[in-house]
Amino acid sequence: MHDKTVTQLAAALNSGELSSKELTSHFLQRIEKADGTLNSFITVTAEQALTQADAADKARASGDAGTLTGIPLALKDIYCTQGVKTSCGSKMLDNFIAPYDATVVEKLSAAGTISLGKTNMDEFAMGSSNENSYYGSVKNPWDLSAVPGGSSGGSAAAVAAGLVPAAMGTDTGGSIRQPAAFCGITGLKPTYGRVSRYGIIAYASSLDQAGPMARSAEDCAHLLNVIAGHDVRDSTCVARGVPDYTETLNAPLSGLKIGLPKEYFGDGLDPEVEKAVRDAVKVYESLGATVRDVSLPHTHYAIPAYYVIAPAEASSNLSRYDGVRFGHRCKAPEDLIDLYTRSRAEGFGEEVKRRILIGTHTLSEGFFDAYYTKAQKVRRLIRQDFLDAFEDVDVLMGPASPTPAFDLGAKKDPVSMYLQDIYTIAVNLAGIPGISVPAGFSNGRPVGLQILGTHFAEAQLLNVAHQFQQATDWHLKRPAFAEENA
Amino acid sequence: MQWETVIGLEVHVQLATRSKIFSGASTAFGAEPNTQACAVDLGLPGVLPVLNEQAVAMAVQFGLAVHAEIPEVSVFDRKNYFYPDLPKGYQTSQMYHPIVGPGEVEITLDDNTTKRIRIHHAHLEEDAGKSLHEDFHGMTGIDLNRAGTPLLEIVSEPDMRNAKEAAAYLKAIHSIVTYLGISDGNMAEGSMRCDVNVSVRPKGQEAFGTRAEIKNVNSFRFVERAIAFEVERQIELIEDGGKVVQETRLFDPERDETRSMRTKEEANDYRYFPCPDLLPVVLDQAYLDHLRSQLPELPADKRARFQTSLGLSAYDAHVLSASREMAEFFEEVHRVCGDAKQAANWVQGELSGALNRDNLTIQNSPVSAHQLGELISRVLDDTINGKAAKQVFQALWNGQGSSADEIIEAKGLKQVTDTGAIESMIDQVIAESPAQVAQYRDSEPEKRGKMIGYFVGQVMKASRGTANPQQVNGLLKEKLDALL
Structure with missing residues (x-):
């Protein structure tokens, strides 16, 4: 059961072969058995999940079921869930029970899906290895000595290990695509504005975007159908029609024009990762696509620009954690300043503090223009690079990450960690969609092929990814851990 | 040495929207603490602001009323600072691209001459909550009902030269916003608050002196008193060989003095940057034209009309157009009796006297405009004489009858002309x-x-x-x- 895709499980539920209760119990048991090792969940909502599963089975029996009714999912612990702890991976919110559901959570509930719980993540989504979680590191099911990637590391590891068929992540600089790549699953970051951010705890508001992480592009299409669309509660969420993303999955790829950004195949790229990506491109050629080299000349400015803009927004977004209304409050504050400084010093981890400091500095009087204003100019140039490239090609392809998953504890220096996101970060700055699909292995660890499209080209990305998964079986590979813990 | 005072005002006007500027919570005054603060106002993790269109329309109406440039694009910025009654740790405001550009307001001075005061800009922002220091036994209570209430901050140029001009300017702003109906203008409830920038310079000198900003001056009277004190303090300081420092001061109405709150060196760095949760506000010409067509007659226009077409004196025209309620009352009295001069005399004489005596506002007048108009008509058509009219007025005031005619009849006050x-x-x-x-x-x-x-x-x-x-x-x- 845990080997199957959402699409397959939905068919089994629909035919009556399987009940949601059985399915939900099965995955809850797997979590119970395996997650002590993986640490992919922060909170498991077993009781609530079983109640929802009962309701889903009744709905299905009365003919009142949608495609995904009864499908168990997991939510990154950044989504506010009413009545359930929503920690964002931080000690600061260890005591925070959200009093409302995020729009994405509402939509998933309305579609009849079941939440098994909240997955581990880098604190406030700041990190690329999931090692910045207050709740401890998550292990990569392909190799327990490796990181699962981050910040949506818990979601990626749980799906890869078969603890849940699919999960929701968020992506600010690669936080869906990089862990999807590291864990050998499929992860889609939609266009900025495609999915509502309401109820998703903000890291960097102009970059954050929610998306699905699953075993196949087809599963991602089903989930995007549910979560995409306008939300009056999010002014940055675009009022634009939502197509049925499953309808175009099988469109033929003959004539597809693929661009390979030369900047994505440069120094620091693991040769096996490069080989896997180039092999994947050959598969596309065999499907009728044409390939050409393109250039995104401002790529090397993406990381510096990101590490000005994201921390600037974060330093402001995280100001509300002051110990006054919710979240961690220090014991026996002497006065207001003591309340602020100790609550924040105790509640935030090192990386979060680092980014708050960076952001506070770059927004300061006398530095604002040199950092923030300049970074915004760079951001426009990076966006223009992509728009120019999409004049000539339909999609861009390259690696999701320069290396496969690295060892736990291997990257001690923050800057070397930041450089992990070299291929993913520009995508958030430009606001375009990207998907990572399994495309092979390097040293036994999965490699992700990243496919990028222009704004709102999700249907095309899912089509292109799905066709690859029809032609290859990388996405069907399962880590031994998944079976050992069956 | 002869000194000249230079004054600029920042007036915060609470806009009379039904809901808050970025959330659906009610803005009604006086509710139980924290009953009108929703998830957005509390700054809960994950919430997002959505701009209230009514607040935008009101700000634009103000801009049009003061003949201001209305930029096509305005942007909300975050002003970052920590305070317990500021839930998000930042105030959403407009620093770089305000919704209302440069404009001007005409003020009327004591000698009935007028002066133009330039407006630098006006911007939209959200109010903070309130910290309550009493009743909590050494602790502070936070009431977030007011958090997120829409404010229009109107910033003048330093065009005022004495306390009277400053008070006249504040009255003119009050009059415009209440005429427009975009604020109730209730200063006691904090619907209008004012920061005063004051400096002095030797007469004839062009360069401005160093200014002090006096925060939260909340009545017309306090504005005059705070400025009077501050001007004297600064002049004395300079004449004694001292220097005015740029600082924020607080006016204490009990002691009639201003006190230093913080100097420029201690000032916050607010780290303004564009709010990534809100889109820029883009206003097209059709929208502006529509709002312009909805504007009521404004105080300056009314005042001019009262003089030119009704033949009132400059003084009468100014007094009767000063507030929307006063003007509406007068115009109704005039409509009913048909004699502007008599209507003006009665409203400013008998009626104002009685209102002052009983400490009532014109909105709460026991004698309605219609009743007063009929009463005047009876004088004009010789039904009663002036003396009897005063008796009738008093009877109407005391609720002894519903109309002048009824009282004239009941009291037998009909004039004998036989x-x-x-x-x-x-x-x-x-x-x-x-x-x-x-x-x-x-x-x-x-x-x-x-x-x-x-x-x-x-x-x-x-x-x-x-x-x-x-x-x-x-x-x-x-x-x-x-x-x-």
């Missing part, structure tokens, strides 16, 4: 006053005019005030002179 009736009263008075008649007869002709007053008084008394005084006068003179 010559025969008046003549018989005169005859009786003459008959009963032989000594006065004799005195009249023996007086120098030029003194008789004065003496006739006695007889008029007696006749009016006999008629219980209802006789037409002009008729009484004329007939008395005829009859007395016939006795000579």
Whole structure:
């Protein structure tokens, strides 16, 4: 059961072969058995999940079921869930029970899906290895000595290990695509504005975007159908029609024009990762696509620009954690300043503090223009690079990450960690969609092929990814851990 | 040395929207603490602001009313600072691209001359909550009902030269926003608050002196008093060889003085940057045209019309157009009675006197504009005389009748204009006053005019005030002179 895709499980539920209760119990048991090792969940909502599963089975029996009714999912612990702890991976919110559901959570509930719980993540989504979680590191099911990637590391590891068929992540600089790549699953970051951010705890508001992480592009299409669309509660969420993303999955790829950004195949790229990506491109050629080299000349400015803009927004977004209304409050504050400084010093981890400091500095009087204003100019140039490239090609392809998953504890220096996101970060700055699909292995660890499209080209990305998964079986590979813990 | 004062004002006007600027929570005043603060106002993790279109429309209406440039694009910025009643740790405001650009306001000075005060800009922002320091036994209570209430901050140029001008400017702003109906202008409830920037410079010097900003001055009177104190303090300081430092000061109305809150060195760095959760506000010409077509007649226009087409004096026109309520009351009185001068006299005389005496505002006047208009009509058509009219007014004020006619009837105040009736009263008075008649007869002709007053008084008394005084006068003179 845990080997199957959402699409397959939905068919089994629909035919009556399987009940949601059985399915939900099965995955809850797997979590119970395996997650002590993986640490992919922060909170498991077993009781609530079983109640929802009962309701889903009744709905299905009365003919009142949608495609995904009864499908168990997991939510990154950044989504506010009413009545359930929503920690964002931080000690600061260890005591925070959200009093409302995020729009994405509402939509998933309305579609009849079941939440098994909240997955581990880098604190406030700041990190690329999931090692910045207050709740401890998550292990990569392909190799327990490796990181699962981050910040949506818990979601990626749980799906890869078969603890849940699919999960929701968020992506600010690669936080869906990089862990999807590291864990050998499929992860889609939609266009900025495609999915509502309401109820998703903000890291960097102009970059954050929610998306699905699953075993196949087809599963991602089903989930995007549910979560995409306008939300009056999010002014940055675009009022634009939502197509049925499953309808175009099988469109033929003959004539597809693929661009390979030369900047994505440069120094620091693991040769096996490069080989896997180039092999994947050959598969596309065999499907009728044409390939050409393109250039995104401002790529090397993406990381510096990101590490000005994201921390600037974060330093402001995280100001509300002051110990006054919710979240961690220090014991026996002497006065207001003591309340602020100790609550924040105790509640935030090192990386979060680092980014708050960076952001506070770059927004300061006398530095604002040199950092923030300049970074915004760079951001426009990076966006223009992509728009120019999409004049000539339909999609861009390259690696999701320069290396496969690295060892736990291997990257001690923050800057070397930041450089992990070299291929993913520009995508958030430009606001375009990207998907990572399994495309092979390097040293036994999965490699992700990243496919990028222009704004709102999700249907095309899912089509292109799905066709690859029809032609290859990388996405069907399962880590031994998944079976050992069956 | 002769000193010149330079004053600029920042006026915060609470906009009269039903819901908050970025959330659906109510803005009603006076609710139980924290009952009108939703998830967005509390700054809960994950919430997002959505701009209230009504607040935008109101800000634009203000801009149009002060002949301001309305930029096509305006942007919200975050002003970052920590304070317990600021839930998000930042205030959403407009730093770099405000919704209203440069404009101007006309103020009226004591001598009825006018002066133009330039407006630098006006921007939208959200209010913070309130910290309550009493009743919590050494702790502080936070009420977030006010958090997120829409404010329009109107920033003037340093165009005012004395406290009276500053107060007149504040009154002009008050008048405009209440005319537009975009604020209730209630200063006691904090719907209008004011920061005053004051500096002094030797007369004739062009460069500005160093200014002090006096925070939260919350009445017209306090503005004058705070400025008076501050000007004196600065002049004394300089004349004693000291220097004014740039600082924020607080006005203490109890002690009638300003005190230093923080100096420039201690000032916050607010780290303004564009709010990534809100899109830029883009206003097109059609929208502006639509709002312009909805504008009511504004105080300056009304004042001009009262002078030119109603023939009122500059003073009357200014007083009667000062507030929307006053103007509407006056115009209704005028509409009913048809005589602008009489309407103006009654509103500013009898009515204002009674309102002041009972400490009432014109909105709460026990005598309605319609009632007053009818009363004046009865004077104009000679149904009653002026003296009786005052009695009728008092009766209406006391609720002794629903209309002037009803009271005139009930009290028998209808003016007696029947010559025969008046003549018989005169005859009786003459008959009963032989000594006065004799005195009249023996007086120098030029003194008789004065003496006739006695007889008029007696006749009016006999008629219980209802006789037409002009008729009484004329007939008395005829009859007395016939006795000579």
